[in-house]
Amino acid sequence: MTSLLRALLTVVSAAGAAIVLVETLHWAVERLGRRSPLLHDLARTAHRPFLATVTIFAVQQAVRAAGGNFPGRAAVLHALVLLVIAAVAWLVAALALVLEDVALARWRVDVPDNMKARRVKTQVVMLRRVTVVAVVVLTLGVMMMTFPAVRALGASLLASAGLISVIAAVAAQSTLSNLIAGLQLAFSDSLRIDDVVVVEGEWGRIEELTLTYVAVQIWDDRRLILPTSYFTTKPFQNWTRTGSAxxxxxxxxxxxxxxxxxxxxxxxxxxxxxxxxxxxxxxxxxxxxxxxxxxxxxxxxxxxxxxxxxxxxxxxxxxxxxxxxxxxxxLPRLRADVAPGEHAPVPPAAPGPAGAAGPDEDSRVFSGAGDGDERAVAFSGPDEPATPASSGMRQ
Missing domain, CATH: 3.30.70.100 (Alpha-Beta Plaits)
Known part of the structure; x- marks a missing residue:
């Protein structure tokens, strides 16, 4: 009982010391943050993940050092290791958000000439999302590798890694194409956040650009959601590609x-x-x-x-x-003949001078006088049967 109480006291003391240390650092950074926007953003965003990381790590070390041998010690230590890995990943994601805010602090998008600012914002946001996805994937991989059975399974699967990669690539083809398309849009400068576009017959602006989809805010506040691969495979209008005017x-x-x-x-x-x-x-x-x-x-x-x-x-x-x-x-006018009586019959036209083309010949294109017959031969083609009239004319 005495050893158990001593172990609990050690764990509580370690956690308390970690909390006091983190809160002291947080207070100091907040004081300095009154003059530095970077430190202010760091104190606001990274406080909780940093507190969780330091506290869990301190508890883990206290259990290892003064916990002794108690039932379930291995399971408790393994759970603490998993929590430390998750807390570190949370801290890295928070730091990525701080870096994004720092990169965007000097670029304002609420000004008339904001093309460069929108390009930087699009690329920074995309990089942060890629970083977060990579951190999550690596964190899950590291957490899975802490299990001995999974680690042994991973070693046995290395021989068939080529087949597994092919199967995964085929199964996730559309997802991978969207991911690559998202990166291509962000760094090819063909599409940016707040760009005004006409897509699928709708006029709106790019509200959100992610690795998998693009959200277009239509002028009447509807949202058009399209996969990122759409903008790399189909044409669309970008009204603000080189400027907002x-x-x-x-x-x-x-x-x-x-x-x-x-x-x-x-x-x-x-x-x-x-x-x-x-x-x-x-x-x-x-x-x-x-x-x-x-x-x-x-x-x-x-x-x-x-x-x-x-x-x-x-x-x-x-x-x-x-x-x-x-x-x-x-003003626009519509003209119409509203005479109540019938029109008088038109008298026949007087015969023209000798040698002149008659009215019937002047209404023909592919027969009659001039080069009508030759034109008919040129446009009819050799495989089409000739009409009796044209056969007689050719003879």
Missing amino acids: VLGTAEIDVDWSAPVEPMRAELRAVCEGTELWDGRVCVLQVTDAVGGMIRLRALVSAHDAGSLWDLRCLVRERLVAWVFEHRRDA
Whole structure:
């Protein structure tokens, strides 16, 4: 009984000493963290995993030194070893998070020109996730190797490692492709966090980029979840690939009598009167003139995709309002013949001069006068049966 009490007292004393030591260090680092953001982040993030690691390690050493031989001693020590391994892995993951915060502290993404900051953020976040996955895998492997039976099994499986690796690669082909695609996206700079994209007919921004999937926040707050391999195998639009400034159009249809120059001046006034325009492009052009109407296309530019959407809507509204207020005669018109009576019969055409091609010949492409017969031979092909008419003409 005396030895048991002595062992318990030793264990409690070791745990208490570890807690006091860690809390003292935590208090000191917090005091220094008032002047250093790195130390402040370290004290906030790594406090609990560091406390768990030191305390469990102290308890393990106390049991080894003063625990004596008691029933279940081997099992208790093995459990403490497993807890120490898990606590160290937790501490390493916390330190990786601290390093991520330090790397991103100098790069702000809430500024207009944030392309480089978004690239750095994407790569750092991806590296941290890879590190966490590697730490978890290694931790599980080390914990499994502490079991003698598993260690013996691992030694026996080394001979068949090639076959097992092939089977695992085939079984996890899609998972591995997504992992590789995630790393490729992060370091090829083809896709970054907060990039504005058009994918699967949806317009949105990259909200989250992981090793296995990409979350796209649609403009109406829906979420489109796609595997990372999608962005390496299928085309998509990236509006912020080289910069956040983008161009957009607003089109309206008006009558042929619409004055283009006054509308061009109105477009310039609209752009110069709003903060949505970035001052680069403000152009009005006639891009089509069919169907009894002309199509006007206003090409404008903005700092980012969100501002561009609002600017396009504003331009469209102001141009429509200007046409309705100042030139209602230029509104789109539909022309139709509404005569109640039947049309008079058209008299037959007078015969043309001698040698001129008749109306029937002027309506033919692959027969008749000129090179119609030769064109018919060229486009019919040798394997197609000739019609009686064409056979007669060829004879």
